[in-house]
Amino acid sequence: MSLRGLGVEPRCRCIETESQRIGKLIQSVELFPPTPHCEDTEIIATLKGTSQEICLDTTAPWVKKVIEKILANRNL
Amino acid sequence: MSLRGLGVEPRCRCIETESQRIGKLIQSVELFPPTPHCEDTEIIATLKGTSQEICLDTTAPWVKKVIEKILANRNL
Numbered sequence: 001m002s003l004r005g006l007g008v009e010p011r012c013r014c015i016e017t018e019s020q021r022i023g024k025l026i027q028s029v030e031l032f033p034p035t036p037h038c039e040d041t042e043i044i045a046t047l048k049g050t051s052q053e054i055c056l057d058t059t060a061p062w063v064k065k066v067i068e069k070i071l072a073n074r075n076l
Numbered sequence: 077m078s079l080r081g082l083g084v085e086p087r088c089r090c091i092e093t094e095s096q097r098i099g100k101l102i103q104s105v106e107l108f109p110p111t112p113h114c115e116d117t118e119i120i121a122t123l124k125g126t127s128q129e130i131c132l133d134t135t136a137p138w139v140k141k142v143i144e145k146i147l148a149n150r151n152l
Contacts, residue, residue, distance in 0.1 A: 030106040033146045041149045064147060070109045071140060073117045 002055040003044065012038035014055035022047070022054065023066045023076055029056070031067075043067075078131040079120065088114035090131035098123070098130065099142045099152055105132070107143075119143075 002016045013032065025047050032042040043056040043063060056063045069076060078092045089108065101123050108118040119132040119139060132139045145152060 026109075028106055028108045030104055031143065031146045032104045033102075033152050034149060035151075041146050058147065058149070067107065067143065067147065070107045070117050071134065071143065073110060073134070075111075076109045 003053050010037040012040060012042060013044065014042050017055045017057040018045075019057065019060075021062045023062060023069075026066060026076055027051070029067060029070065079129050086113040088116060088118060089120065090118050093131045093133040094121075095133065095136075097138045099138060099145075102142060102152055103127070105143060105146065 002014060002018065004011070004013055004015060022045070026045045027048040028046045030044045030046070032038070032044070034041055041058050043058050045054050045056050046052070047054060066076060078094065079089055098121070102121045103124040104122045106120045106122070108114070108120070110117055117134050119134050121130050121132050122128070123130060142152060
């Protein structure tokens with residue numbers, strides 16, 4: 001459980017982030033820019049199959065690569 | 077109406093994409109990599125306030141910049 005919940009509560013969504021490289025399990029990635037309620041960017045991945053939502057480490061190079069791959073229209 | 081709906085239908089989600097630069101209106105951005113059901117990457121923005129969902133042009137330079145800004149932990 002790395003997410004507080006899916007409401008629009010006025011605080012950060014992520015409690016902890018996934019450290020393992022789970023790029024191949026990712027179905028989609030949602031990016032939340034900083035807001036007055038949460039000063040950090042948050043990246044939440046939805047996993048294939050289960051649709052489980054996992055917070056990713058926004059500073060991890062593999063996370064950046066996953067996003068670049070998606071932008072380049074390549075399969076994960 | 078640029079989205080077909082939010083189900084997990086086996087086809088592309090976006091029918092048309094927003095051409096205007098709406099970066100400042102964006103609350104979050106979701107990236108969908110290509111799948112067997114949709115060969116194109118899709119980027120769907122959720123707007124501030126209304127939570128309206130809008131498909132973005134994945135090839136537009138301003139869209140790439142919005143994503144880079146989020147990754148750099150900067151406000152939109």
